[in-house]
Amino acid sequence: MPNAKMFDLARPSRQHLLGYILLAPAVLLVGFIIVYPLAIAIDLSFQQVRIPRMGTRGAFTLANYQRLFASSEFWMACWVTLKLVTVVTIGSLFVGMSTALLVNNRFRGRTLARLGMALPWAVPEVIAVVIFAWIFDSSFGLMSWLFVVTGLSDTMIPWTSSPAAAFWAVALTMVWKGFPFVSIMVLAGLQSIPADFYNAAKVDGASALQRFRWITLPLLMPVLGVTLVLVILWVFRDFSIIKVLTEGGPLKTTQTLSIMTYDQAFGLHNFGYASAVGVLTLVISVVASIFMLGRGTKAIY
Amino acid sequence: MTGLLRKSLVSLAVAALLSTSALTPALAQTTLKFISWQVDDAGNGEWWKSAIKAFEEAHEGVTIEFTKVERGAYADTMTTLFAGGQPPHIVHLASFEFQSFADTGWLEDLDPWIKRDGLDMTGWAGQSVCQWNGQTVCIMMSYFGFIMAYNKAILEAEGIEVPTTYEEFLAAARATTKDLNADGIPDQFGTGHETRGGAGQYLTEMLSYIIDAGAYWTDKDGKVTIDTPEMVEGLTRWKTIISEGLTPVDMSAGDVRRLFADGRIALKLDGPWLYGTMQDGAASADTVVAAPPFTVPLGGSSNVLAIPSEITDEEKELVWEFIKLTMSPEFQRTYATVGGNTPPSPKADISGVEETIPHFPLLVKTMQAASDGGIDRIPAGLELNYNEFSKMIQEETQRMLIQDLDPADVVKTMQAQAEALAN
Numbered sequence: 001m002p003n004a005k006m007f008d009l010a011r012p013s014r015q016h017l018l019g020y021i022l023l024a025p026a027v028l029l030v031g032f033i034i035v036y037p038l039a040i041a042i043d044l045s046f047q048q049v050r051i052p053r054m055g056t057r058g059a060f061t062l063a064n065y066q067r068l069f070a071s072s073e074f075w076m077a078c079w080v081t082l083k084l085v086t087v088v089t090i091g092s093l094f095v096g097m098s099t100a101l102l103v104n105n106r107f108r109g110r111t112l113a114r115l116g117m118a119l120p121w122a123v124p125e126v127i128a129v130v131i132f133a134w135i136f137d138s139s140f141g142l143m144s145w146l147f148v149v150t151g152l153s154d155t156m157i158p159w160t161s162s163p164a165a166a167f168w169a170v171a172l173t174m175v176w177k178g179f180p181f182v183s184i185m186v187l188a189g190l191q192s193i194p195a196d197f198y199n200a201a202k203v204d205g206a207s208a209l210q211r212f213r214w215i216t217l218p219l220l221m222p223v224l225g226v227t228l229v230l231v232i233l234w235v236f237r238d239f240s241i242i243k244v245l246t247e248g249g250p251l252k253t254t255q256t257l258s259i260m261t262y263d264q265a266f267g268l269h270n271f272g273y274a275s276a277v278g279v280l281t282l283v284i285s286v287v288a289s290i291f292m293l294g295r296g297t298k299a300i301y
Numbered sequence: 302m303t304g305l306l307r308k309s310l311v312s313l314a315v316a317a318l319l320s321t322s323a324l325t326p327a328l329a330q331t332t333l334k335f336i337s338w339q340v341d342d343a344g345n346g347e348w349w350k351s352a353i354k355a356f357e358e359a360h361e362g363v364t365i366e367f368t369k370v371e372r373g374a375y376a377d378t379m380t381t382l383f384a385g386g387q388p389p390h391i392v393h394l395a396s397f398e399f400q401s402f403a404d405t406g407w408l409e410d411l412d413p414w415i416k417r418d419g420l421d422m423t424g425w426a427g428q429s430v431c432q433w434n435g436q437t438v439c440i441m442m443s444y445f446g447f448i449m450a451y452n453k454a455i456l457e458a459e460g461i462e463v464p465t466t467y468e469e470f471l472a473a474a475r476a477t478t479k480d481l482n483a484d485g486i487p488d489q490f491g492t493g494h495e496t497r498g499g500a501g502q503y504l505t506e507m508l509s510y511i512i513d514a515g516a517y518w519t520d521k522d523g524k525v526t527i528d529t530p531e532m533v534e535g536l537t538r539w540k541t542i543i544s545e546g547l548t549p550v551d552m553s554a555g556d557v558r559r560l561f562a563d564g565r566i567a568l569k570l571d572g573p574w575l576y577g578t579m580q581d582g583a584a585s586a587d588t589v590v591a592a593p594p595f596t597v598p599l600g601g602s603s604n605v606l607a608i609p610s611e612i613t614d615e616e617k618e619l620v621w622e623f624i625k626l627t628m629s630p631e632f633q634r635t636y637a638t639v640g641g642n643t644p645p646s647p648k649a650d651i652s653g654v655e656e657t658i659p660h661f662p663l664l665v666k667t668m669q670a671a672s673d674g675g676i677d678r679i680p681a682g683l684e685l686n687y688n689e690f691s692k693m694i695q696e697e698t699q700r701m702l703i704q705d706l707d708p709a710d711v712v713k714t715m716q717a718q719a720e721a722l723a724n
Contacts, residue, residue, distance in 0.1 A: 050401070050405070051380060051383070051384055051401060051405050052384050053384055053386070053405075054384065054385055054386055055386075137551065137552070138549075138550045138551040138552075139487075139549035139550060139551070139552060140486075140488075140549070144486075145486065148484070148485050148486055149484075154485070155485075156486055156487075158550055158551060159551070160497065160551045161496065161550055161551050161699065161702075161703070162703065163703065247499075249696075249699065250696075250699045250703065251696055251699055251700055251703065252696070266376060266377040266380060267376075267688055267692070268688050268689050268692070269380070269401050269688070
C-alpha cells in the first residue's frame with residue numbers, strides 16, 4: 001500500500017512528476033540527436049584529428065582554435081556570412097513586408113495573390129536552387145539573356161564564376177526563398193491590429209505613411225523581432241543554396257561559416273578543425289539571437 | 302499460485318528455445334554490404350550486377366546487398382560509415398579518395414591474399430596507385446585513356462580537318478565558336494569543359510593542355526614541379542580556352558556532354574564514358590570518336606575495390622572471393638563487352654569487342670599510351686592531400702582568370718603552396 005501511494009500520480013503533490021515522465025521521452029530524444037552530437041563536436045574541436053573514430057580520442061589541444069583565429073579564410077568566411085546575413089535579412093524583410101501589406105488589402109484575386117506570395121516557401125530548397133542555377137547559368141541562363149537583350153550588358157554574365165555576381169546570385173536566391181516566411185508572419189501580425197486604431201487615426205487626419213509609422217510598425221514589432229531572429233538564423237546556417245549554386249566560390253567569395261565547416265570536414269577531412277569552425281558558428285548564432293531577441297522585446301509600446 | 306508461476310516460466314523458456322531454433326537458419330544467411338555510385342550506370346551497373354549474380358550462385362547462403370549512393374554524397378557517406386565503425390564489406394572507392402581511408406588503417410593489406418592465391422599483378426593497369434605505405438591496399442578496377450570526340454558536320458561546315466595538335470585544336474575551336482542567331486550570345490562552342498564541379502574534376506579538365514605542354518604537378522619522386530616554363534605554357538593554354546569563350550562556363554560535366562551530344566560543341570576531350578551520351582544525343586549521326594590531339598593522352602585510374610580491415614576473417618575471405626571473381630579473365634572480358642570499359646588486366650581477352658563498340662581499339666590504344674607514359678590524375682607525393690591540393694590549384698587558376706594574372710606569376714604561388722602541402 002505505501003508503494004501504491006508513492007506512485008499515485010493523480011495526487012496534486014505528484015502532478016509535476018507526471019509532467020516530467022511524459023516529457024522524458026522527448027527530452028531524451030532531443031538529448032540524443034542534438035546534445036550528444038554537439039558534445040562530440042565540441043570534444044573533437046579540441047583534438048587534432050583528420051577523420052574521427054567513435055571510441056577513440058586524441059590528446060587535448062587548442063591548436064584548431066589557434067589556427068582558426070590566425071586563418072584569413074576564417075575571417076573571410078565571417079565577413080561573407082555577415083554580408084549575406086545583412087543583405088538577405090534586409091531584402092527578405094523589405095519584400096516580405098511589402099507583399100504582406102499588399103495582400104492585406106481587399107482587392108479582386110487577393111486569395112490567388114496570397115497563394116503566389118507563399119509559393120516560394122512551399123518549394124523544397126534544393127529544387128528552388130536548381131531552378132535558380134538554370135536562371136543564373138553563365139552560358140545559356142535567363143538572367144544573362146535579359147541583361148544582354150535589355151542592353152544592360154554586352155556579354156553573358158558569369159554569375160557563378162565572378163566574385164561580385166556570385167554573391168548577388170546567392171543573395172537573390174535566398175531572398176526569393178526567404179521572403180514568404182516574413183510575409184506570412186507579418187500578415188498574421190497585421191490581421192491582429194484592430195481596425196479601430198486606423199479609423200481613429202484617419203479621423204485625426206493621419207496620412208497613410210503616418211498610420212504605417214505610428215500604428216502598423218510599432219504594433220508589428222513583437223512579430224518582426226521574432227521573425228528577424230529566425231531569418232538571421234536561417235541565413236546563418238543555410239547550406240544547400242550556396243552549396244548547389246556556387247559551392248562557396250569563386251575564390252571563397254560565397255563561402256559562409258557553414259560551407260567552410262562542411263568543406264573542412266568532408267572535403268578536406270579535417271574534422272577537428274571543422275568542429276572548431278562549427279563550435280564558433282554556434283557561439284556567434286547564440287550571441288546574435290540573444291542580442292536580437294532583446295532588441296525586439298524593447299521595441300514594443 | 303507457485304505452480305502457475307512455475308508453469309508460466311517453463312512455457313516461456315520453451316518458447317524462447319523454439320524461437321532461437323527457428324532463427325538459426327536465418328543467422329546462417331550471410332549478407333555482404335556493397336555500396337557504389339555505379340549501381341544505375343549504363344554498362345558499369347549491369348557489369349557489377351552480373352558479377353554479384355555469379356558470386357551468389359557460387360556461394361550458397363551468401364547474398365550481396367548492392368546499394369547506390371550518389372557520387373556527390375559518396376565520400377561523405379563512406380567517411381561517416383567508416384568513422385562509425387560500420388563500413389560496407391565490399392569497399393568501392395574512387396582512386397583519388399581511398400588514400401585517406403588507407404592512411405587511417407581502415408583498409409586491409411591485400412599482399413598476403415595476393416601471395417596466398419598466387420595472383421600475377423604484372424601489367425595490371427594503374428595497380429601501382431594502390432600501393433600505400435608499402436602495402437597493396439586495393440585492386441584497381443579501371444584505368445582509362447582520354448579520347449577526343451568531334452562533330453564532323455560542324456568541322457565540315459568550316460572546312461576544318463580533325464585536329465592532331467594543340468595548335469590545330471585551338472584554331473578549330475576558335476573557328477567553330479559562333480553566335481549562330483546573331484543575338485549577341487554564343488550558342489555553338491569550339492570545345493567544352495566542366496568548370497562548375499569539384500576541384501578534382503577542374504584539374505582533370507585542365508590536365509590535357511598541361512601534359513601536352515610537357516608539364517605536371519610533381520615528378521615520380523613526389524617533388525613539386527609546378528614552377529616551370531612548361532607549366533606556364535600549360536596554364537596559358539587553359540587561360541586562352543576559357544578567356545576567349547571557346548567553352549561554355551560554369552556547367553556541370555553532364556550538361557557539357559549533353560551539349561556536345563546535341564551538336565552545340567565541335568570538339569570534346571573526355572573519358573570513354575562519353576560514348577554512351579553521344580549515342581543518345583540529337584547529333585548522334587555526326588559525332589565521331591578520334592585520338593586526342595595531344596602527345597601523351599590524359600589517362601588515369603578511376604575506381605578501386607578494397608576490404609575493410611575490421612570485418613571478421615570469414616567476411617574478409619568472402620569479399621576477397623568476390624574481388625578475385627571480378628579480376629578473373631571472364632569478368633575482365635565482360636568489363637569491356639558489358640561495361641564498355643578498358644579492362645585493367647593485361648590478360649583480358651578483348652577480341653571482337655569492336656563489333657559492339659567500334660572505337661574500342663582506340664580506347665585500348667589511348668589507355669596503353671597513358672599507362673606507358675606514367676600518366677595519372679593524382680600527383681605522386683600529394684595523394685593524401687589531393688583534395689586540398691586540387692582546391693588550391695582551382696582557386697589560383699580562377700584567380701588568374703578573374704584578375705587576368707600572368708601565368709608566370711601564378712605558377713610561383715602554386716609551387717609555394719604545393720610545397721607547403723607536400724611537407
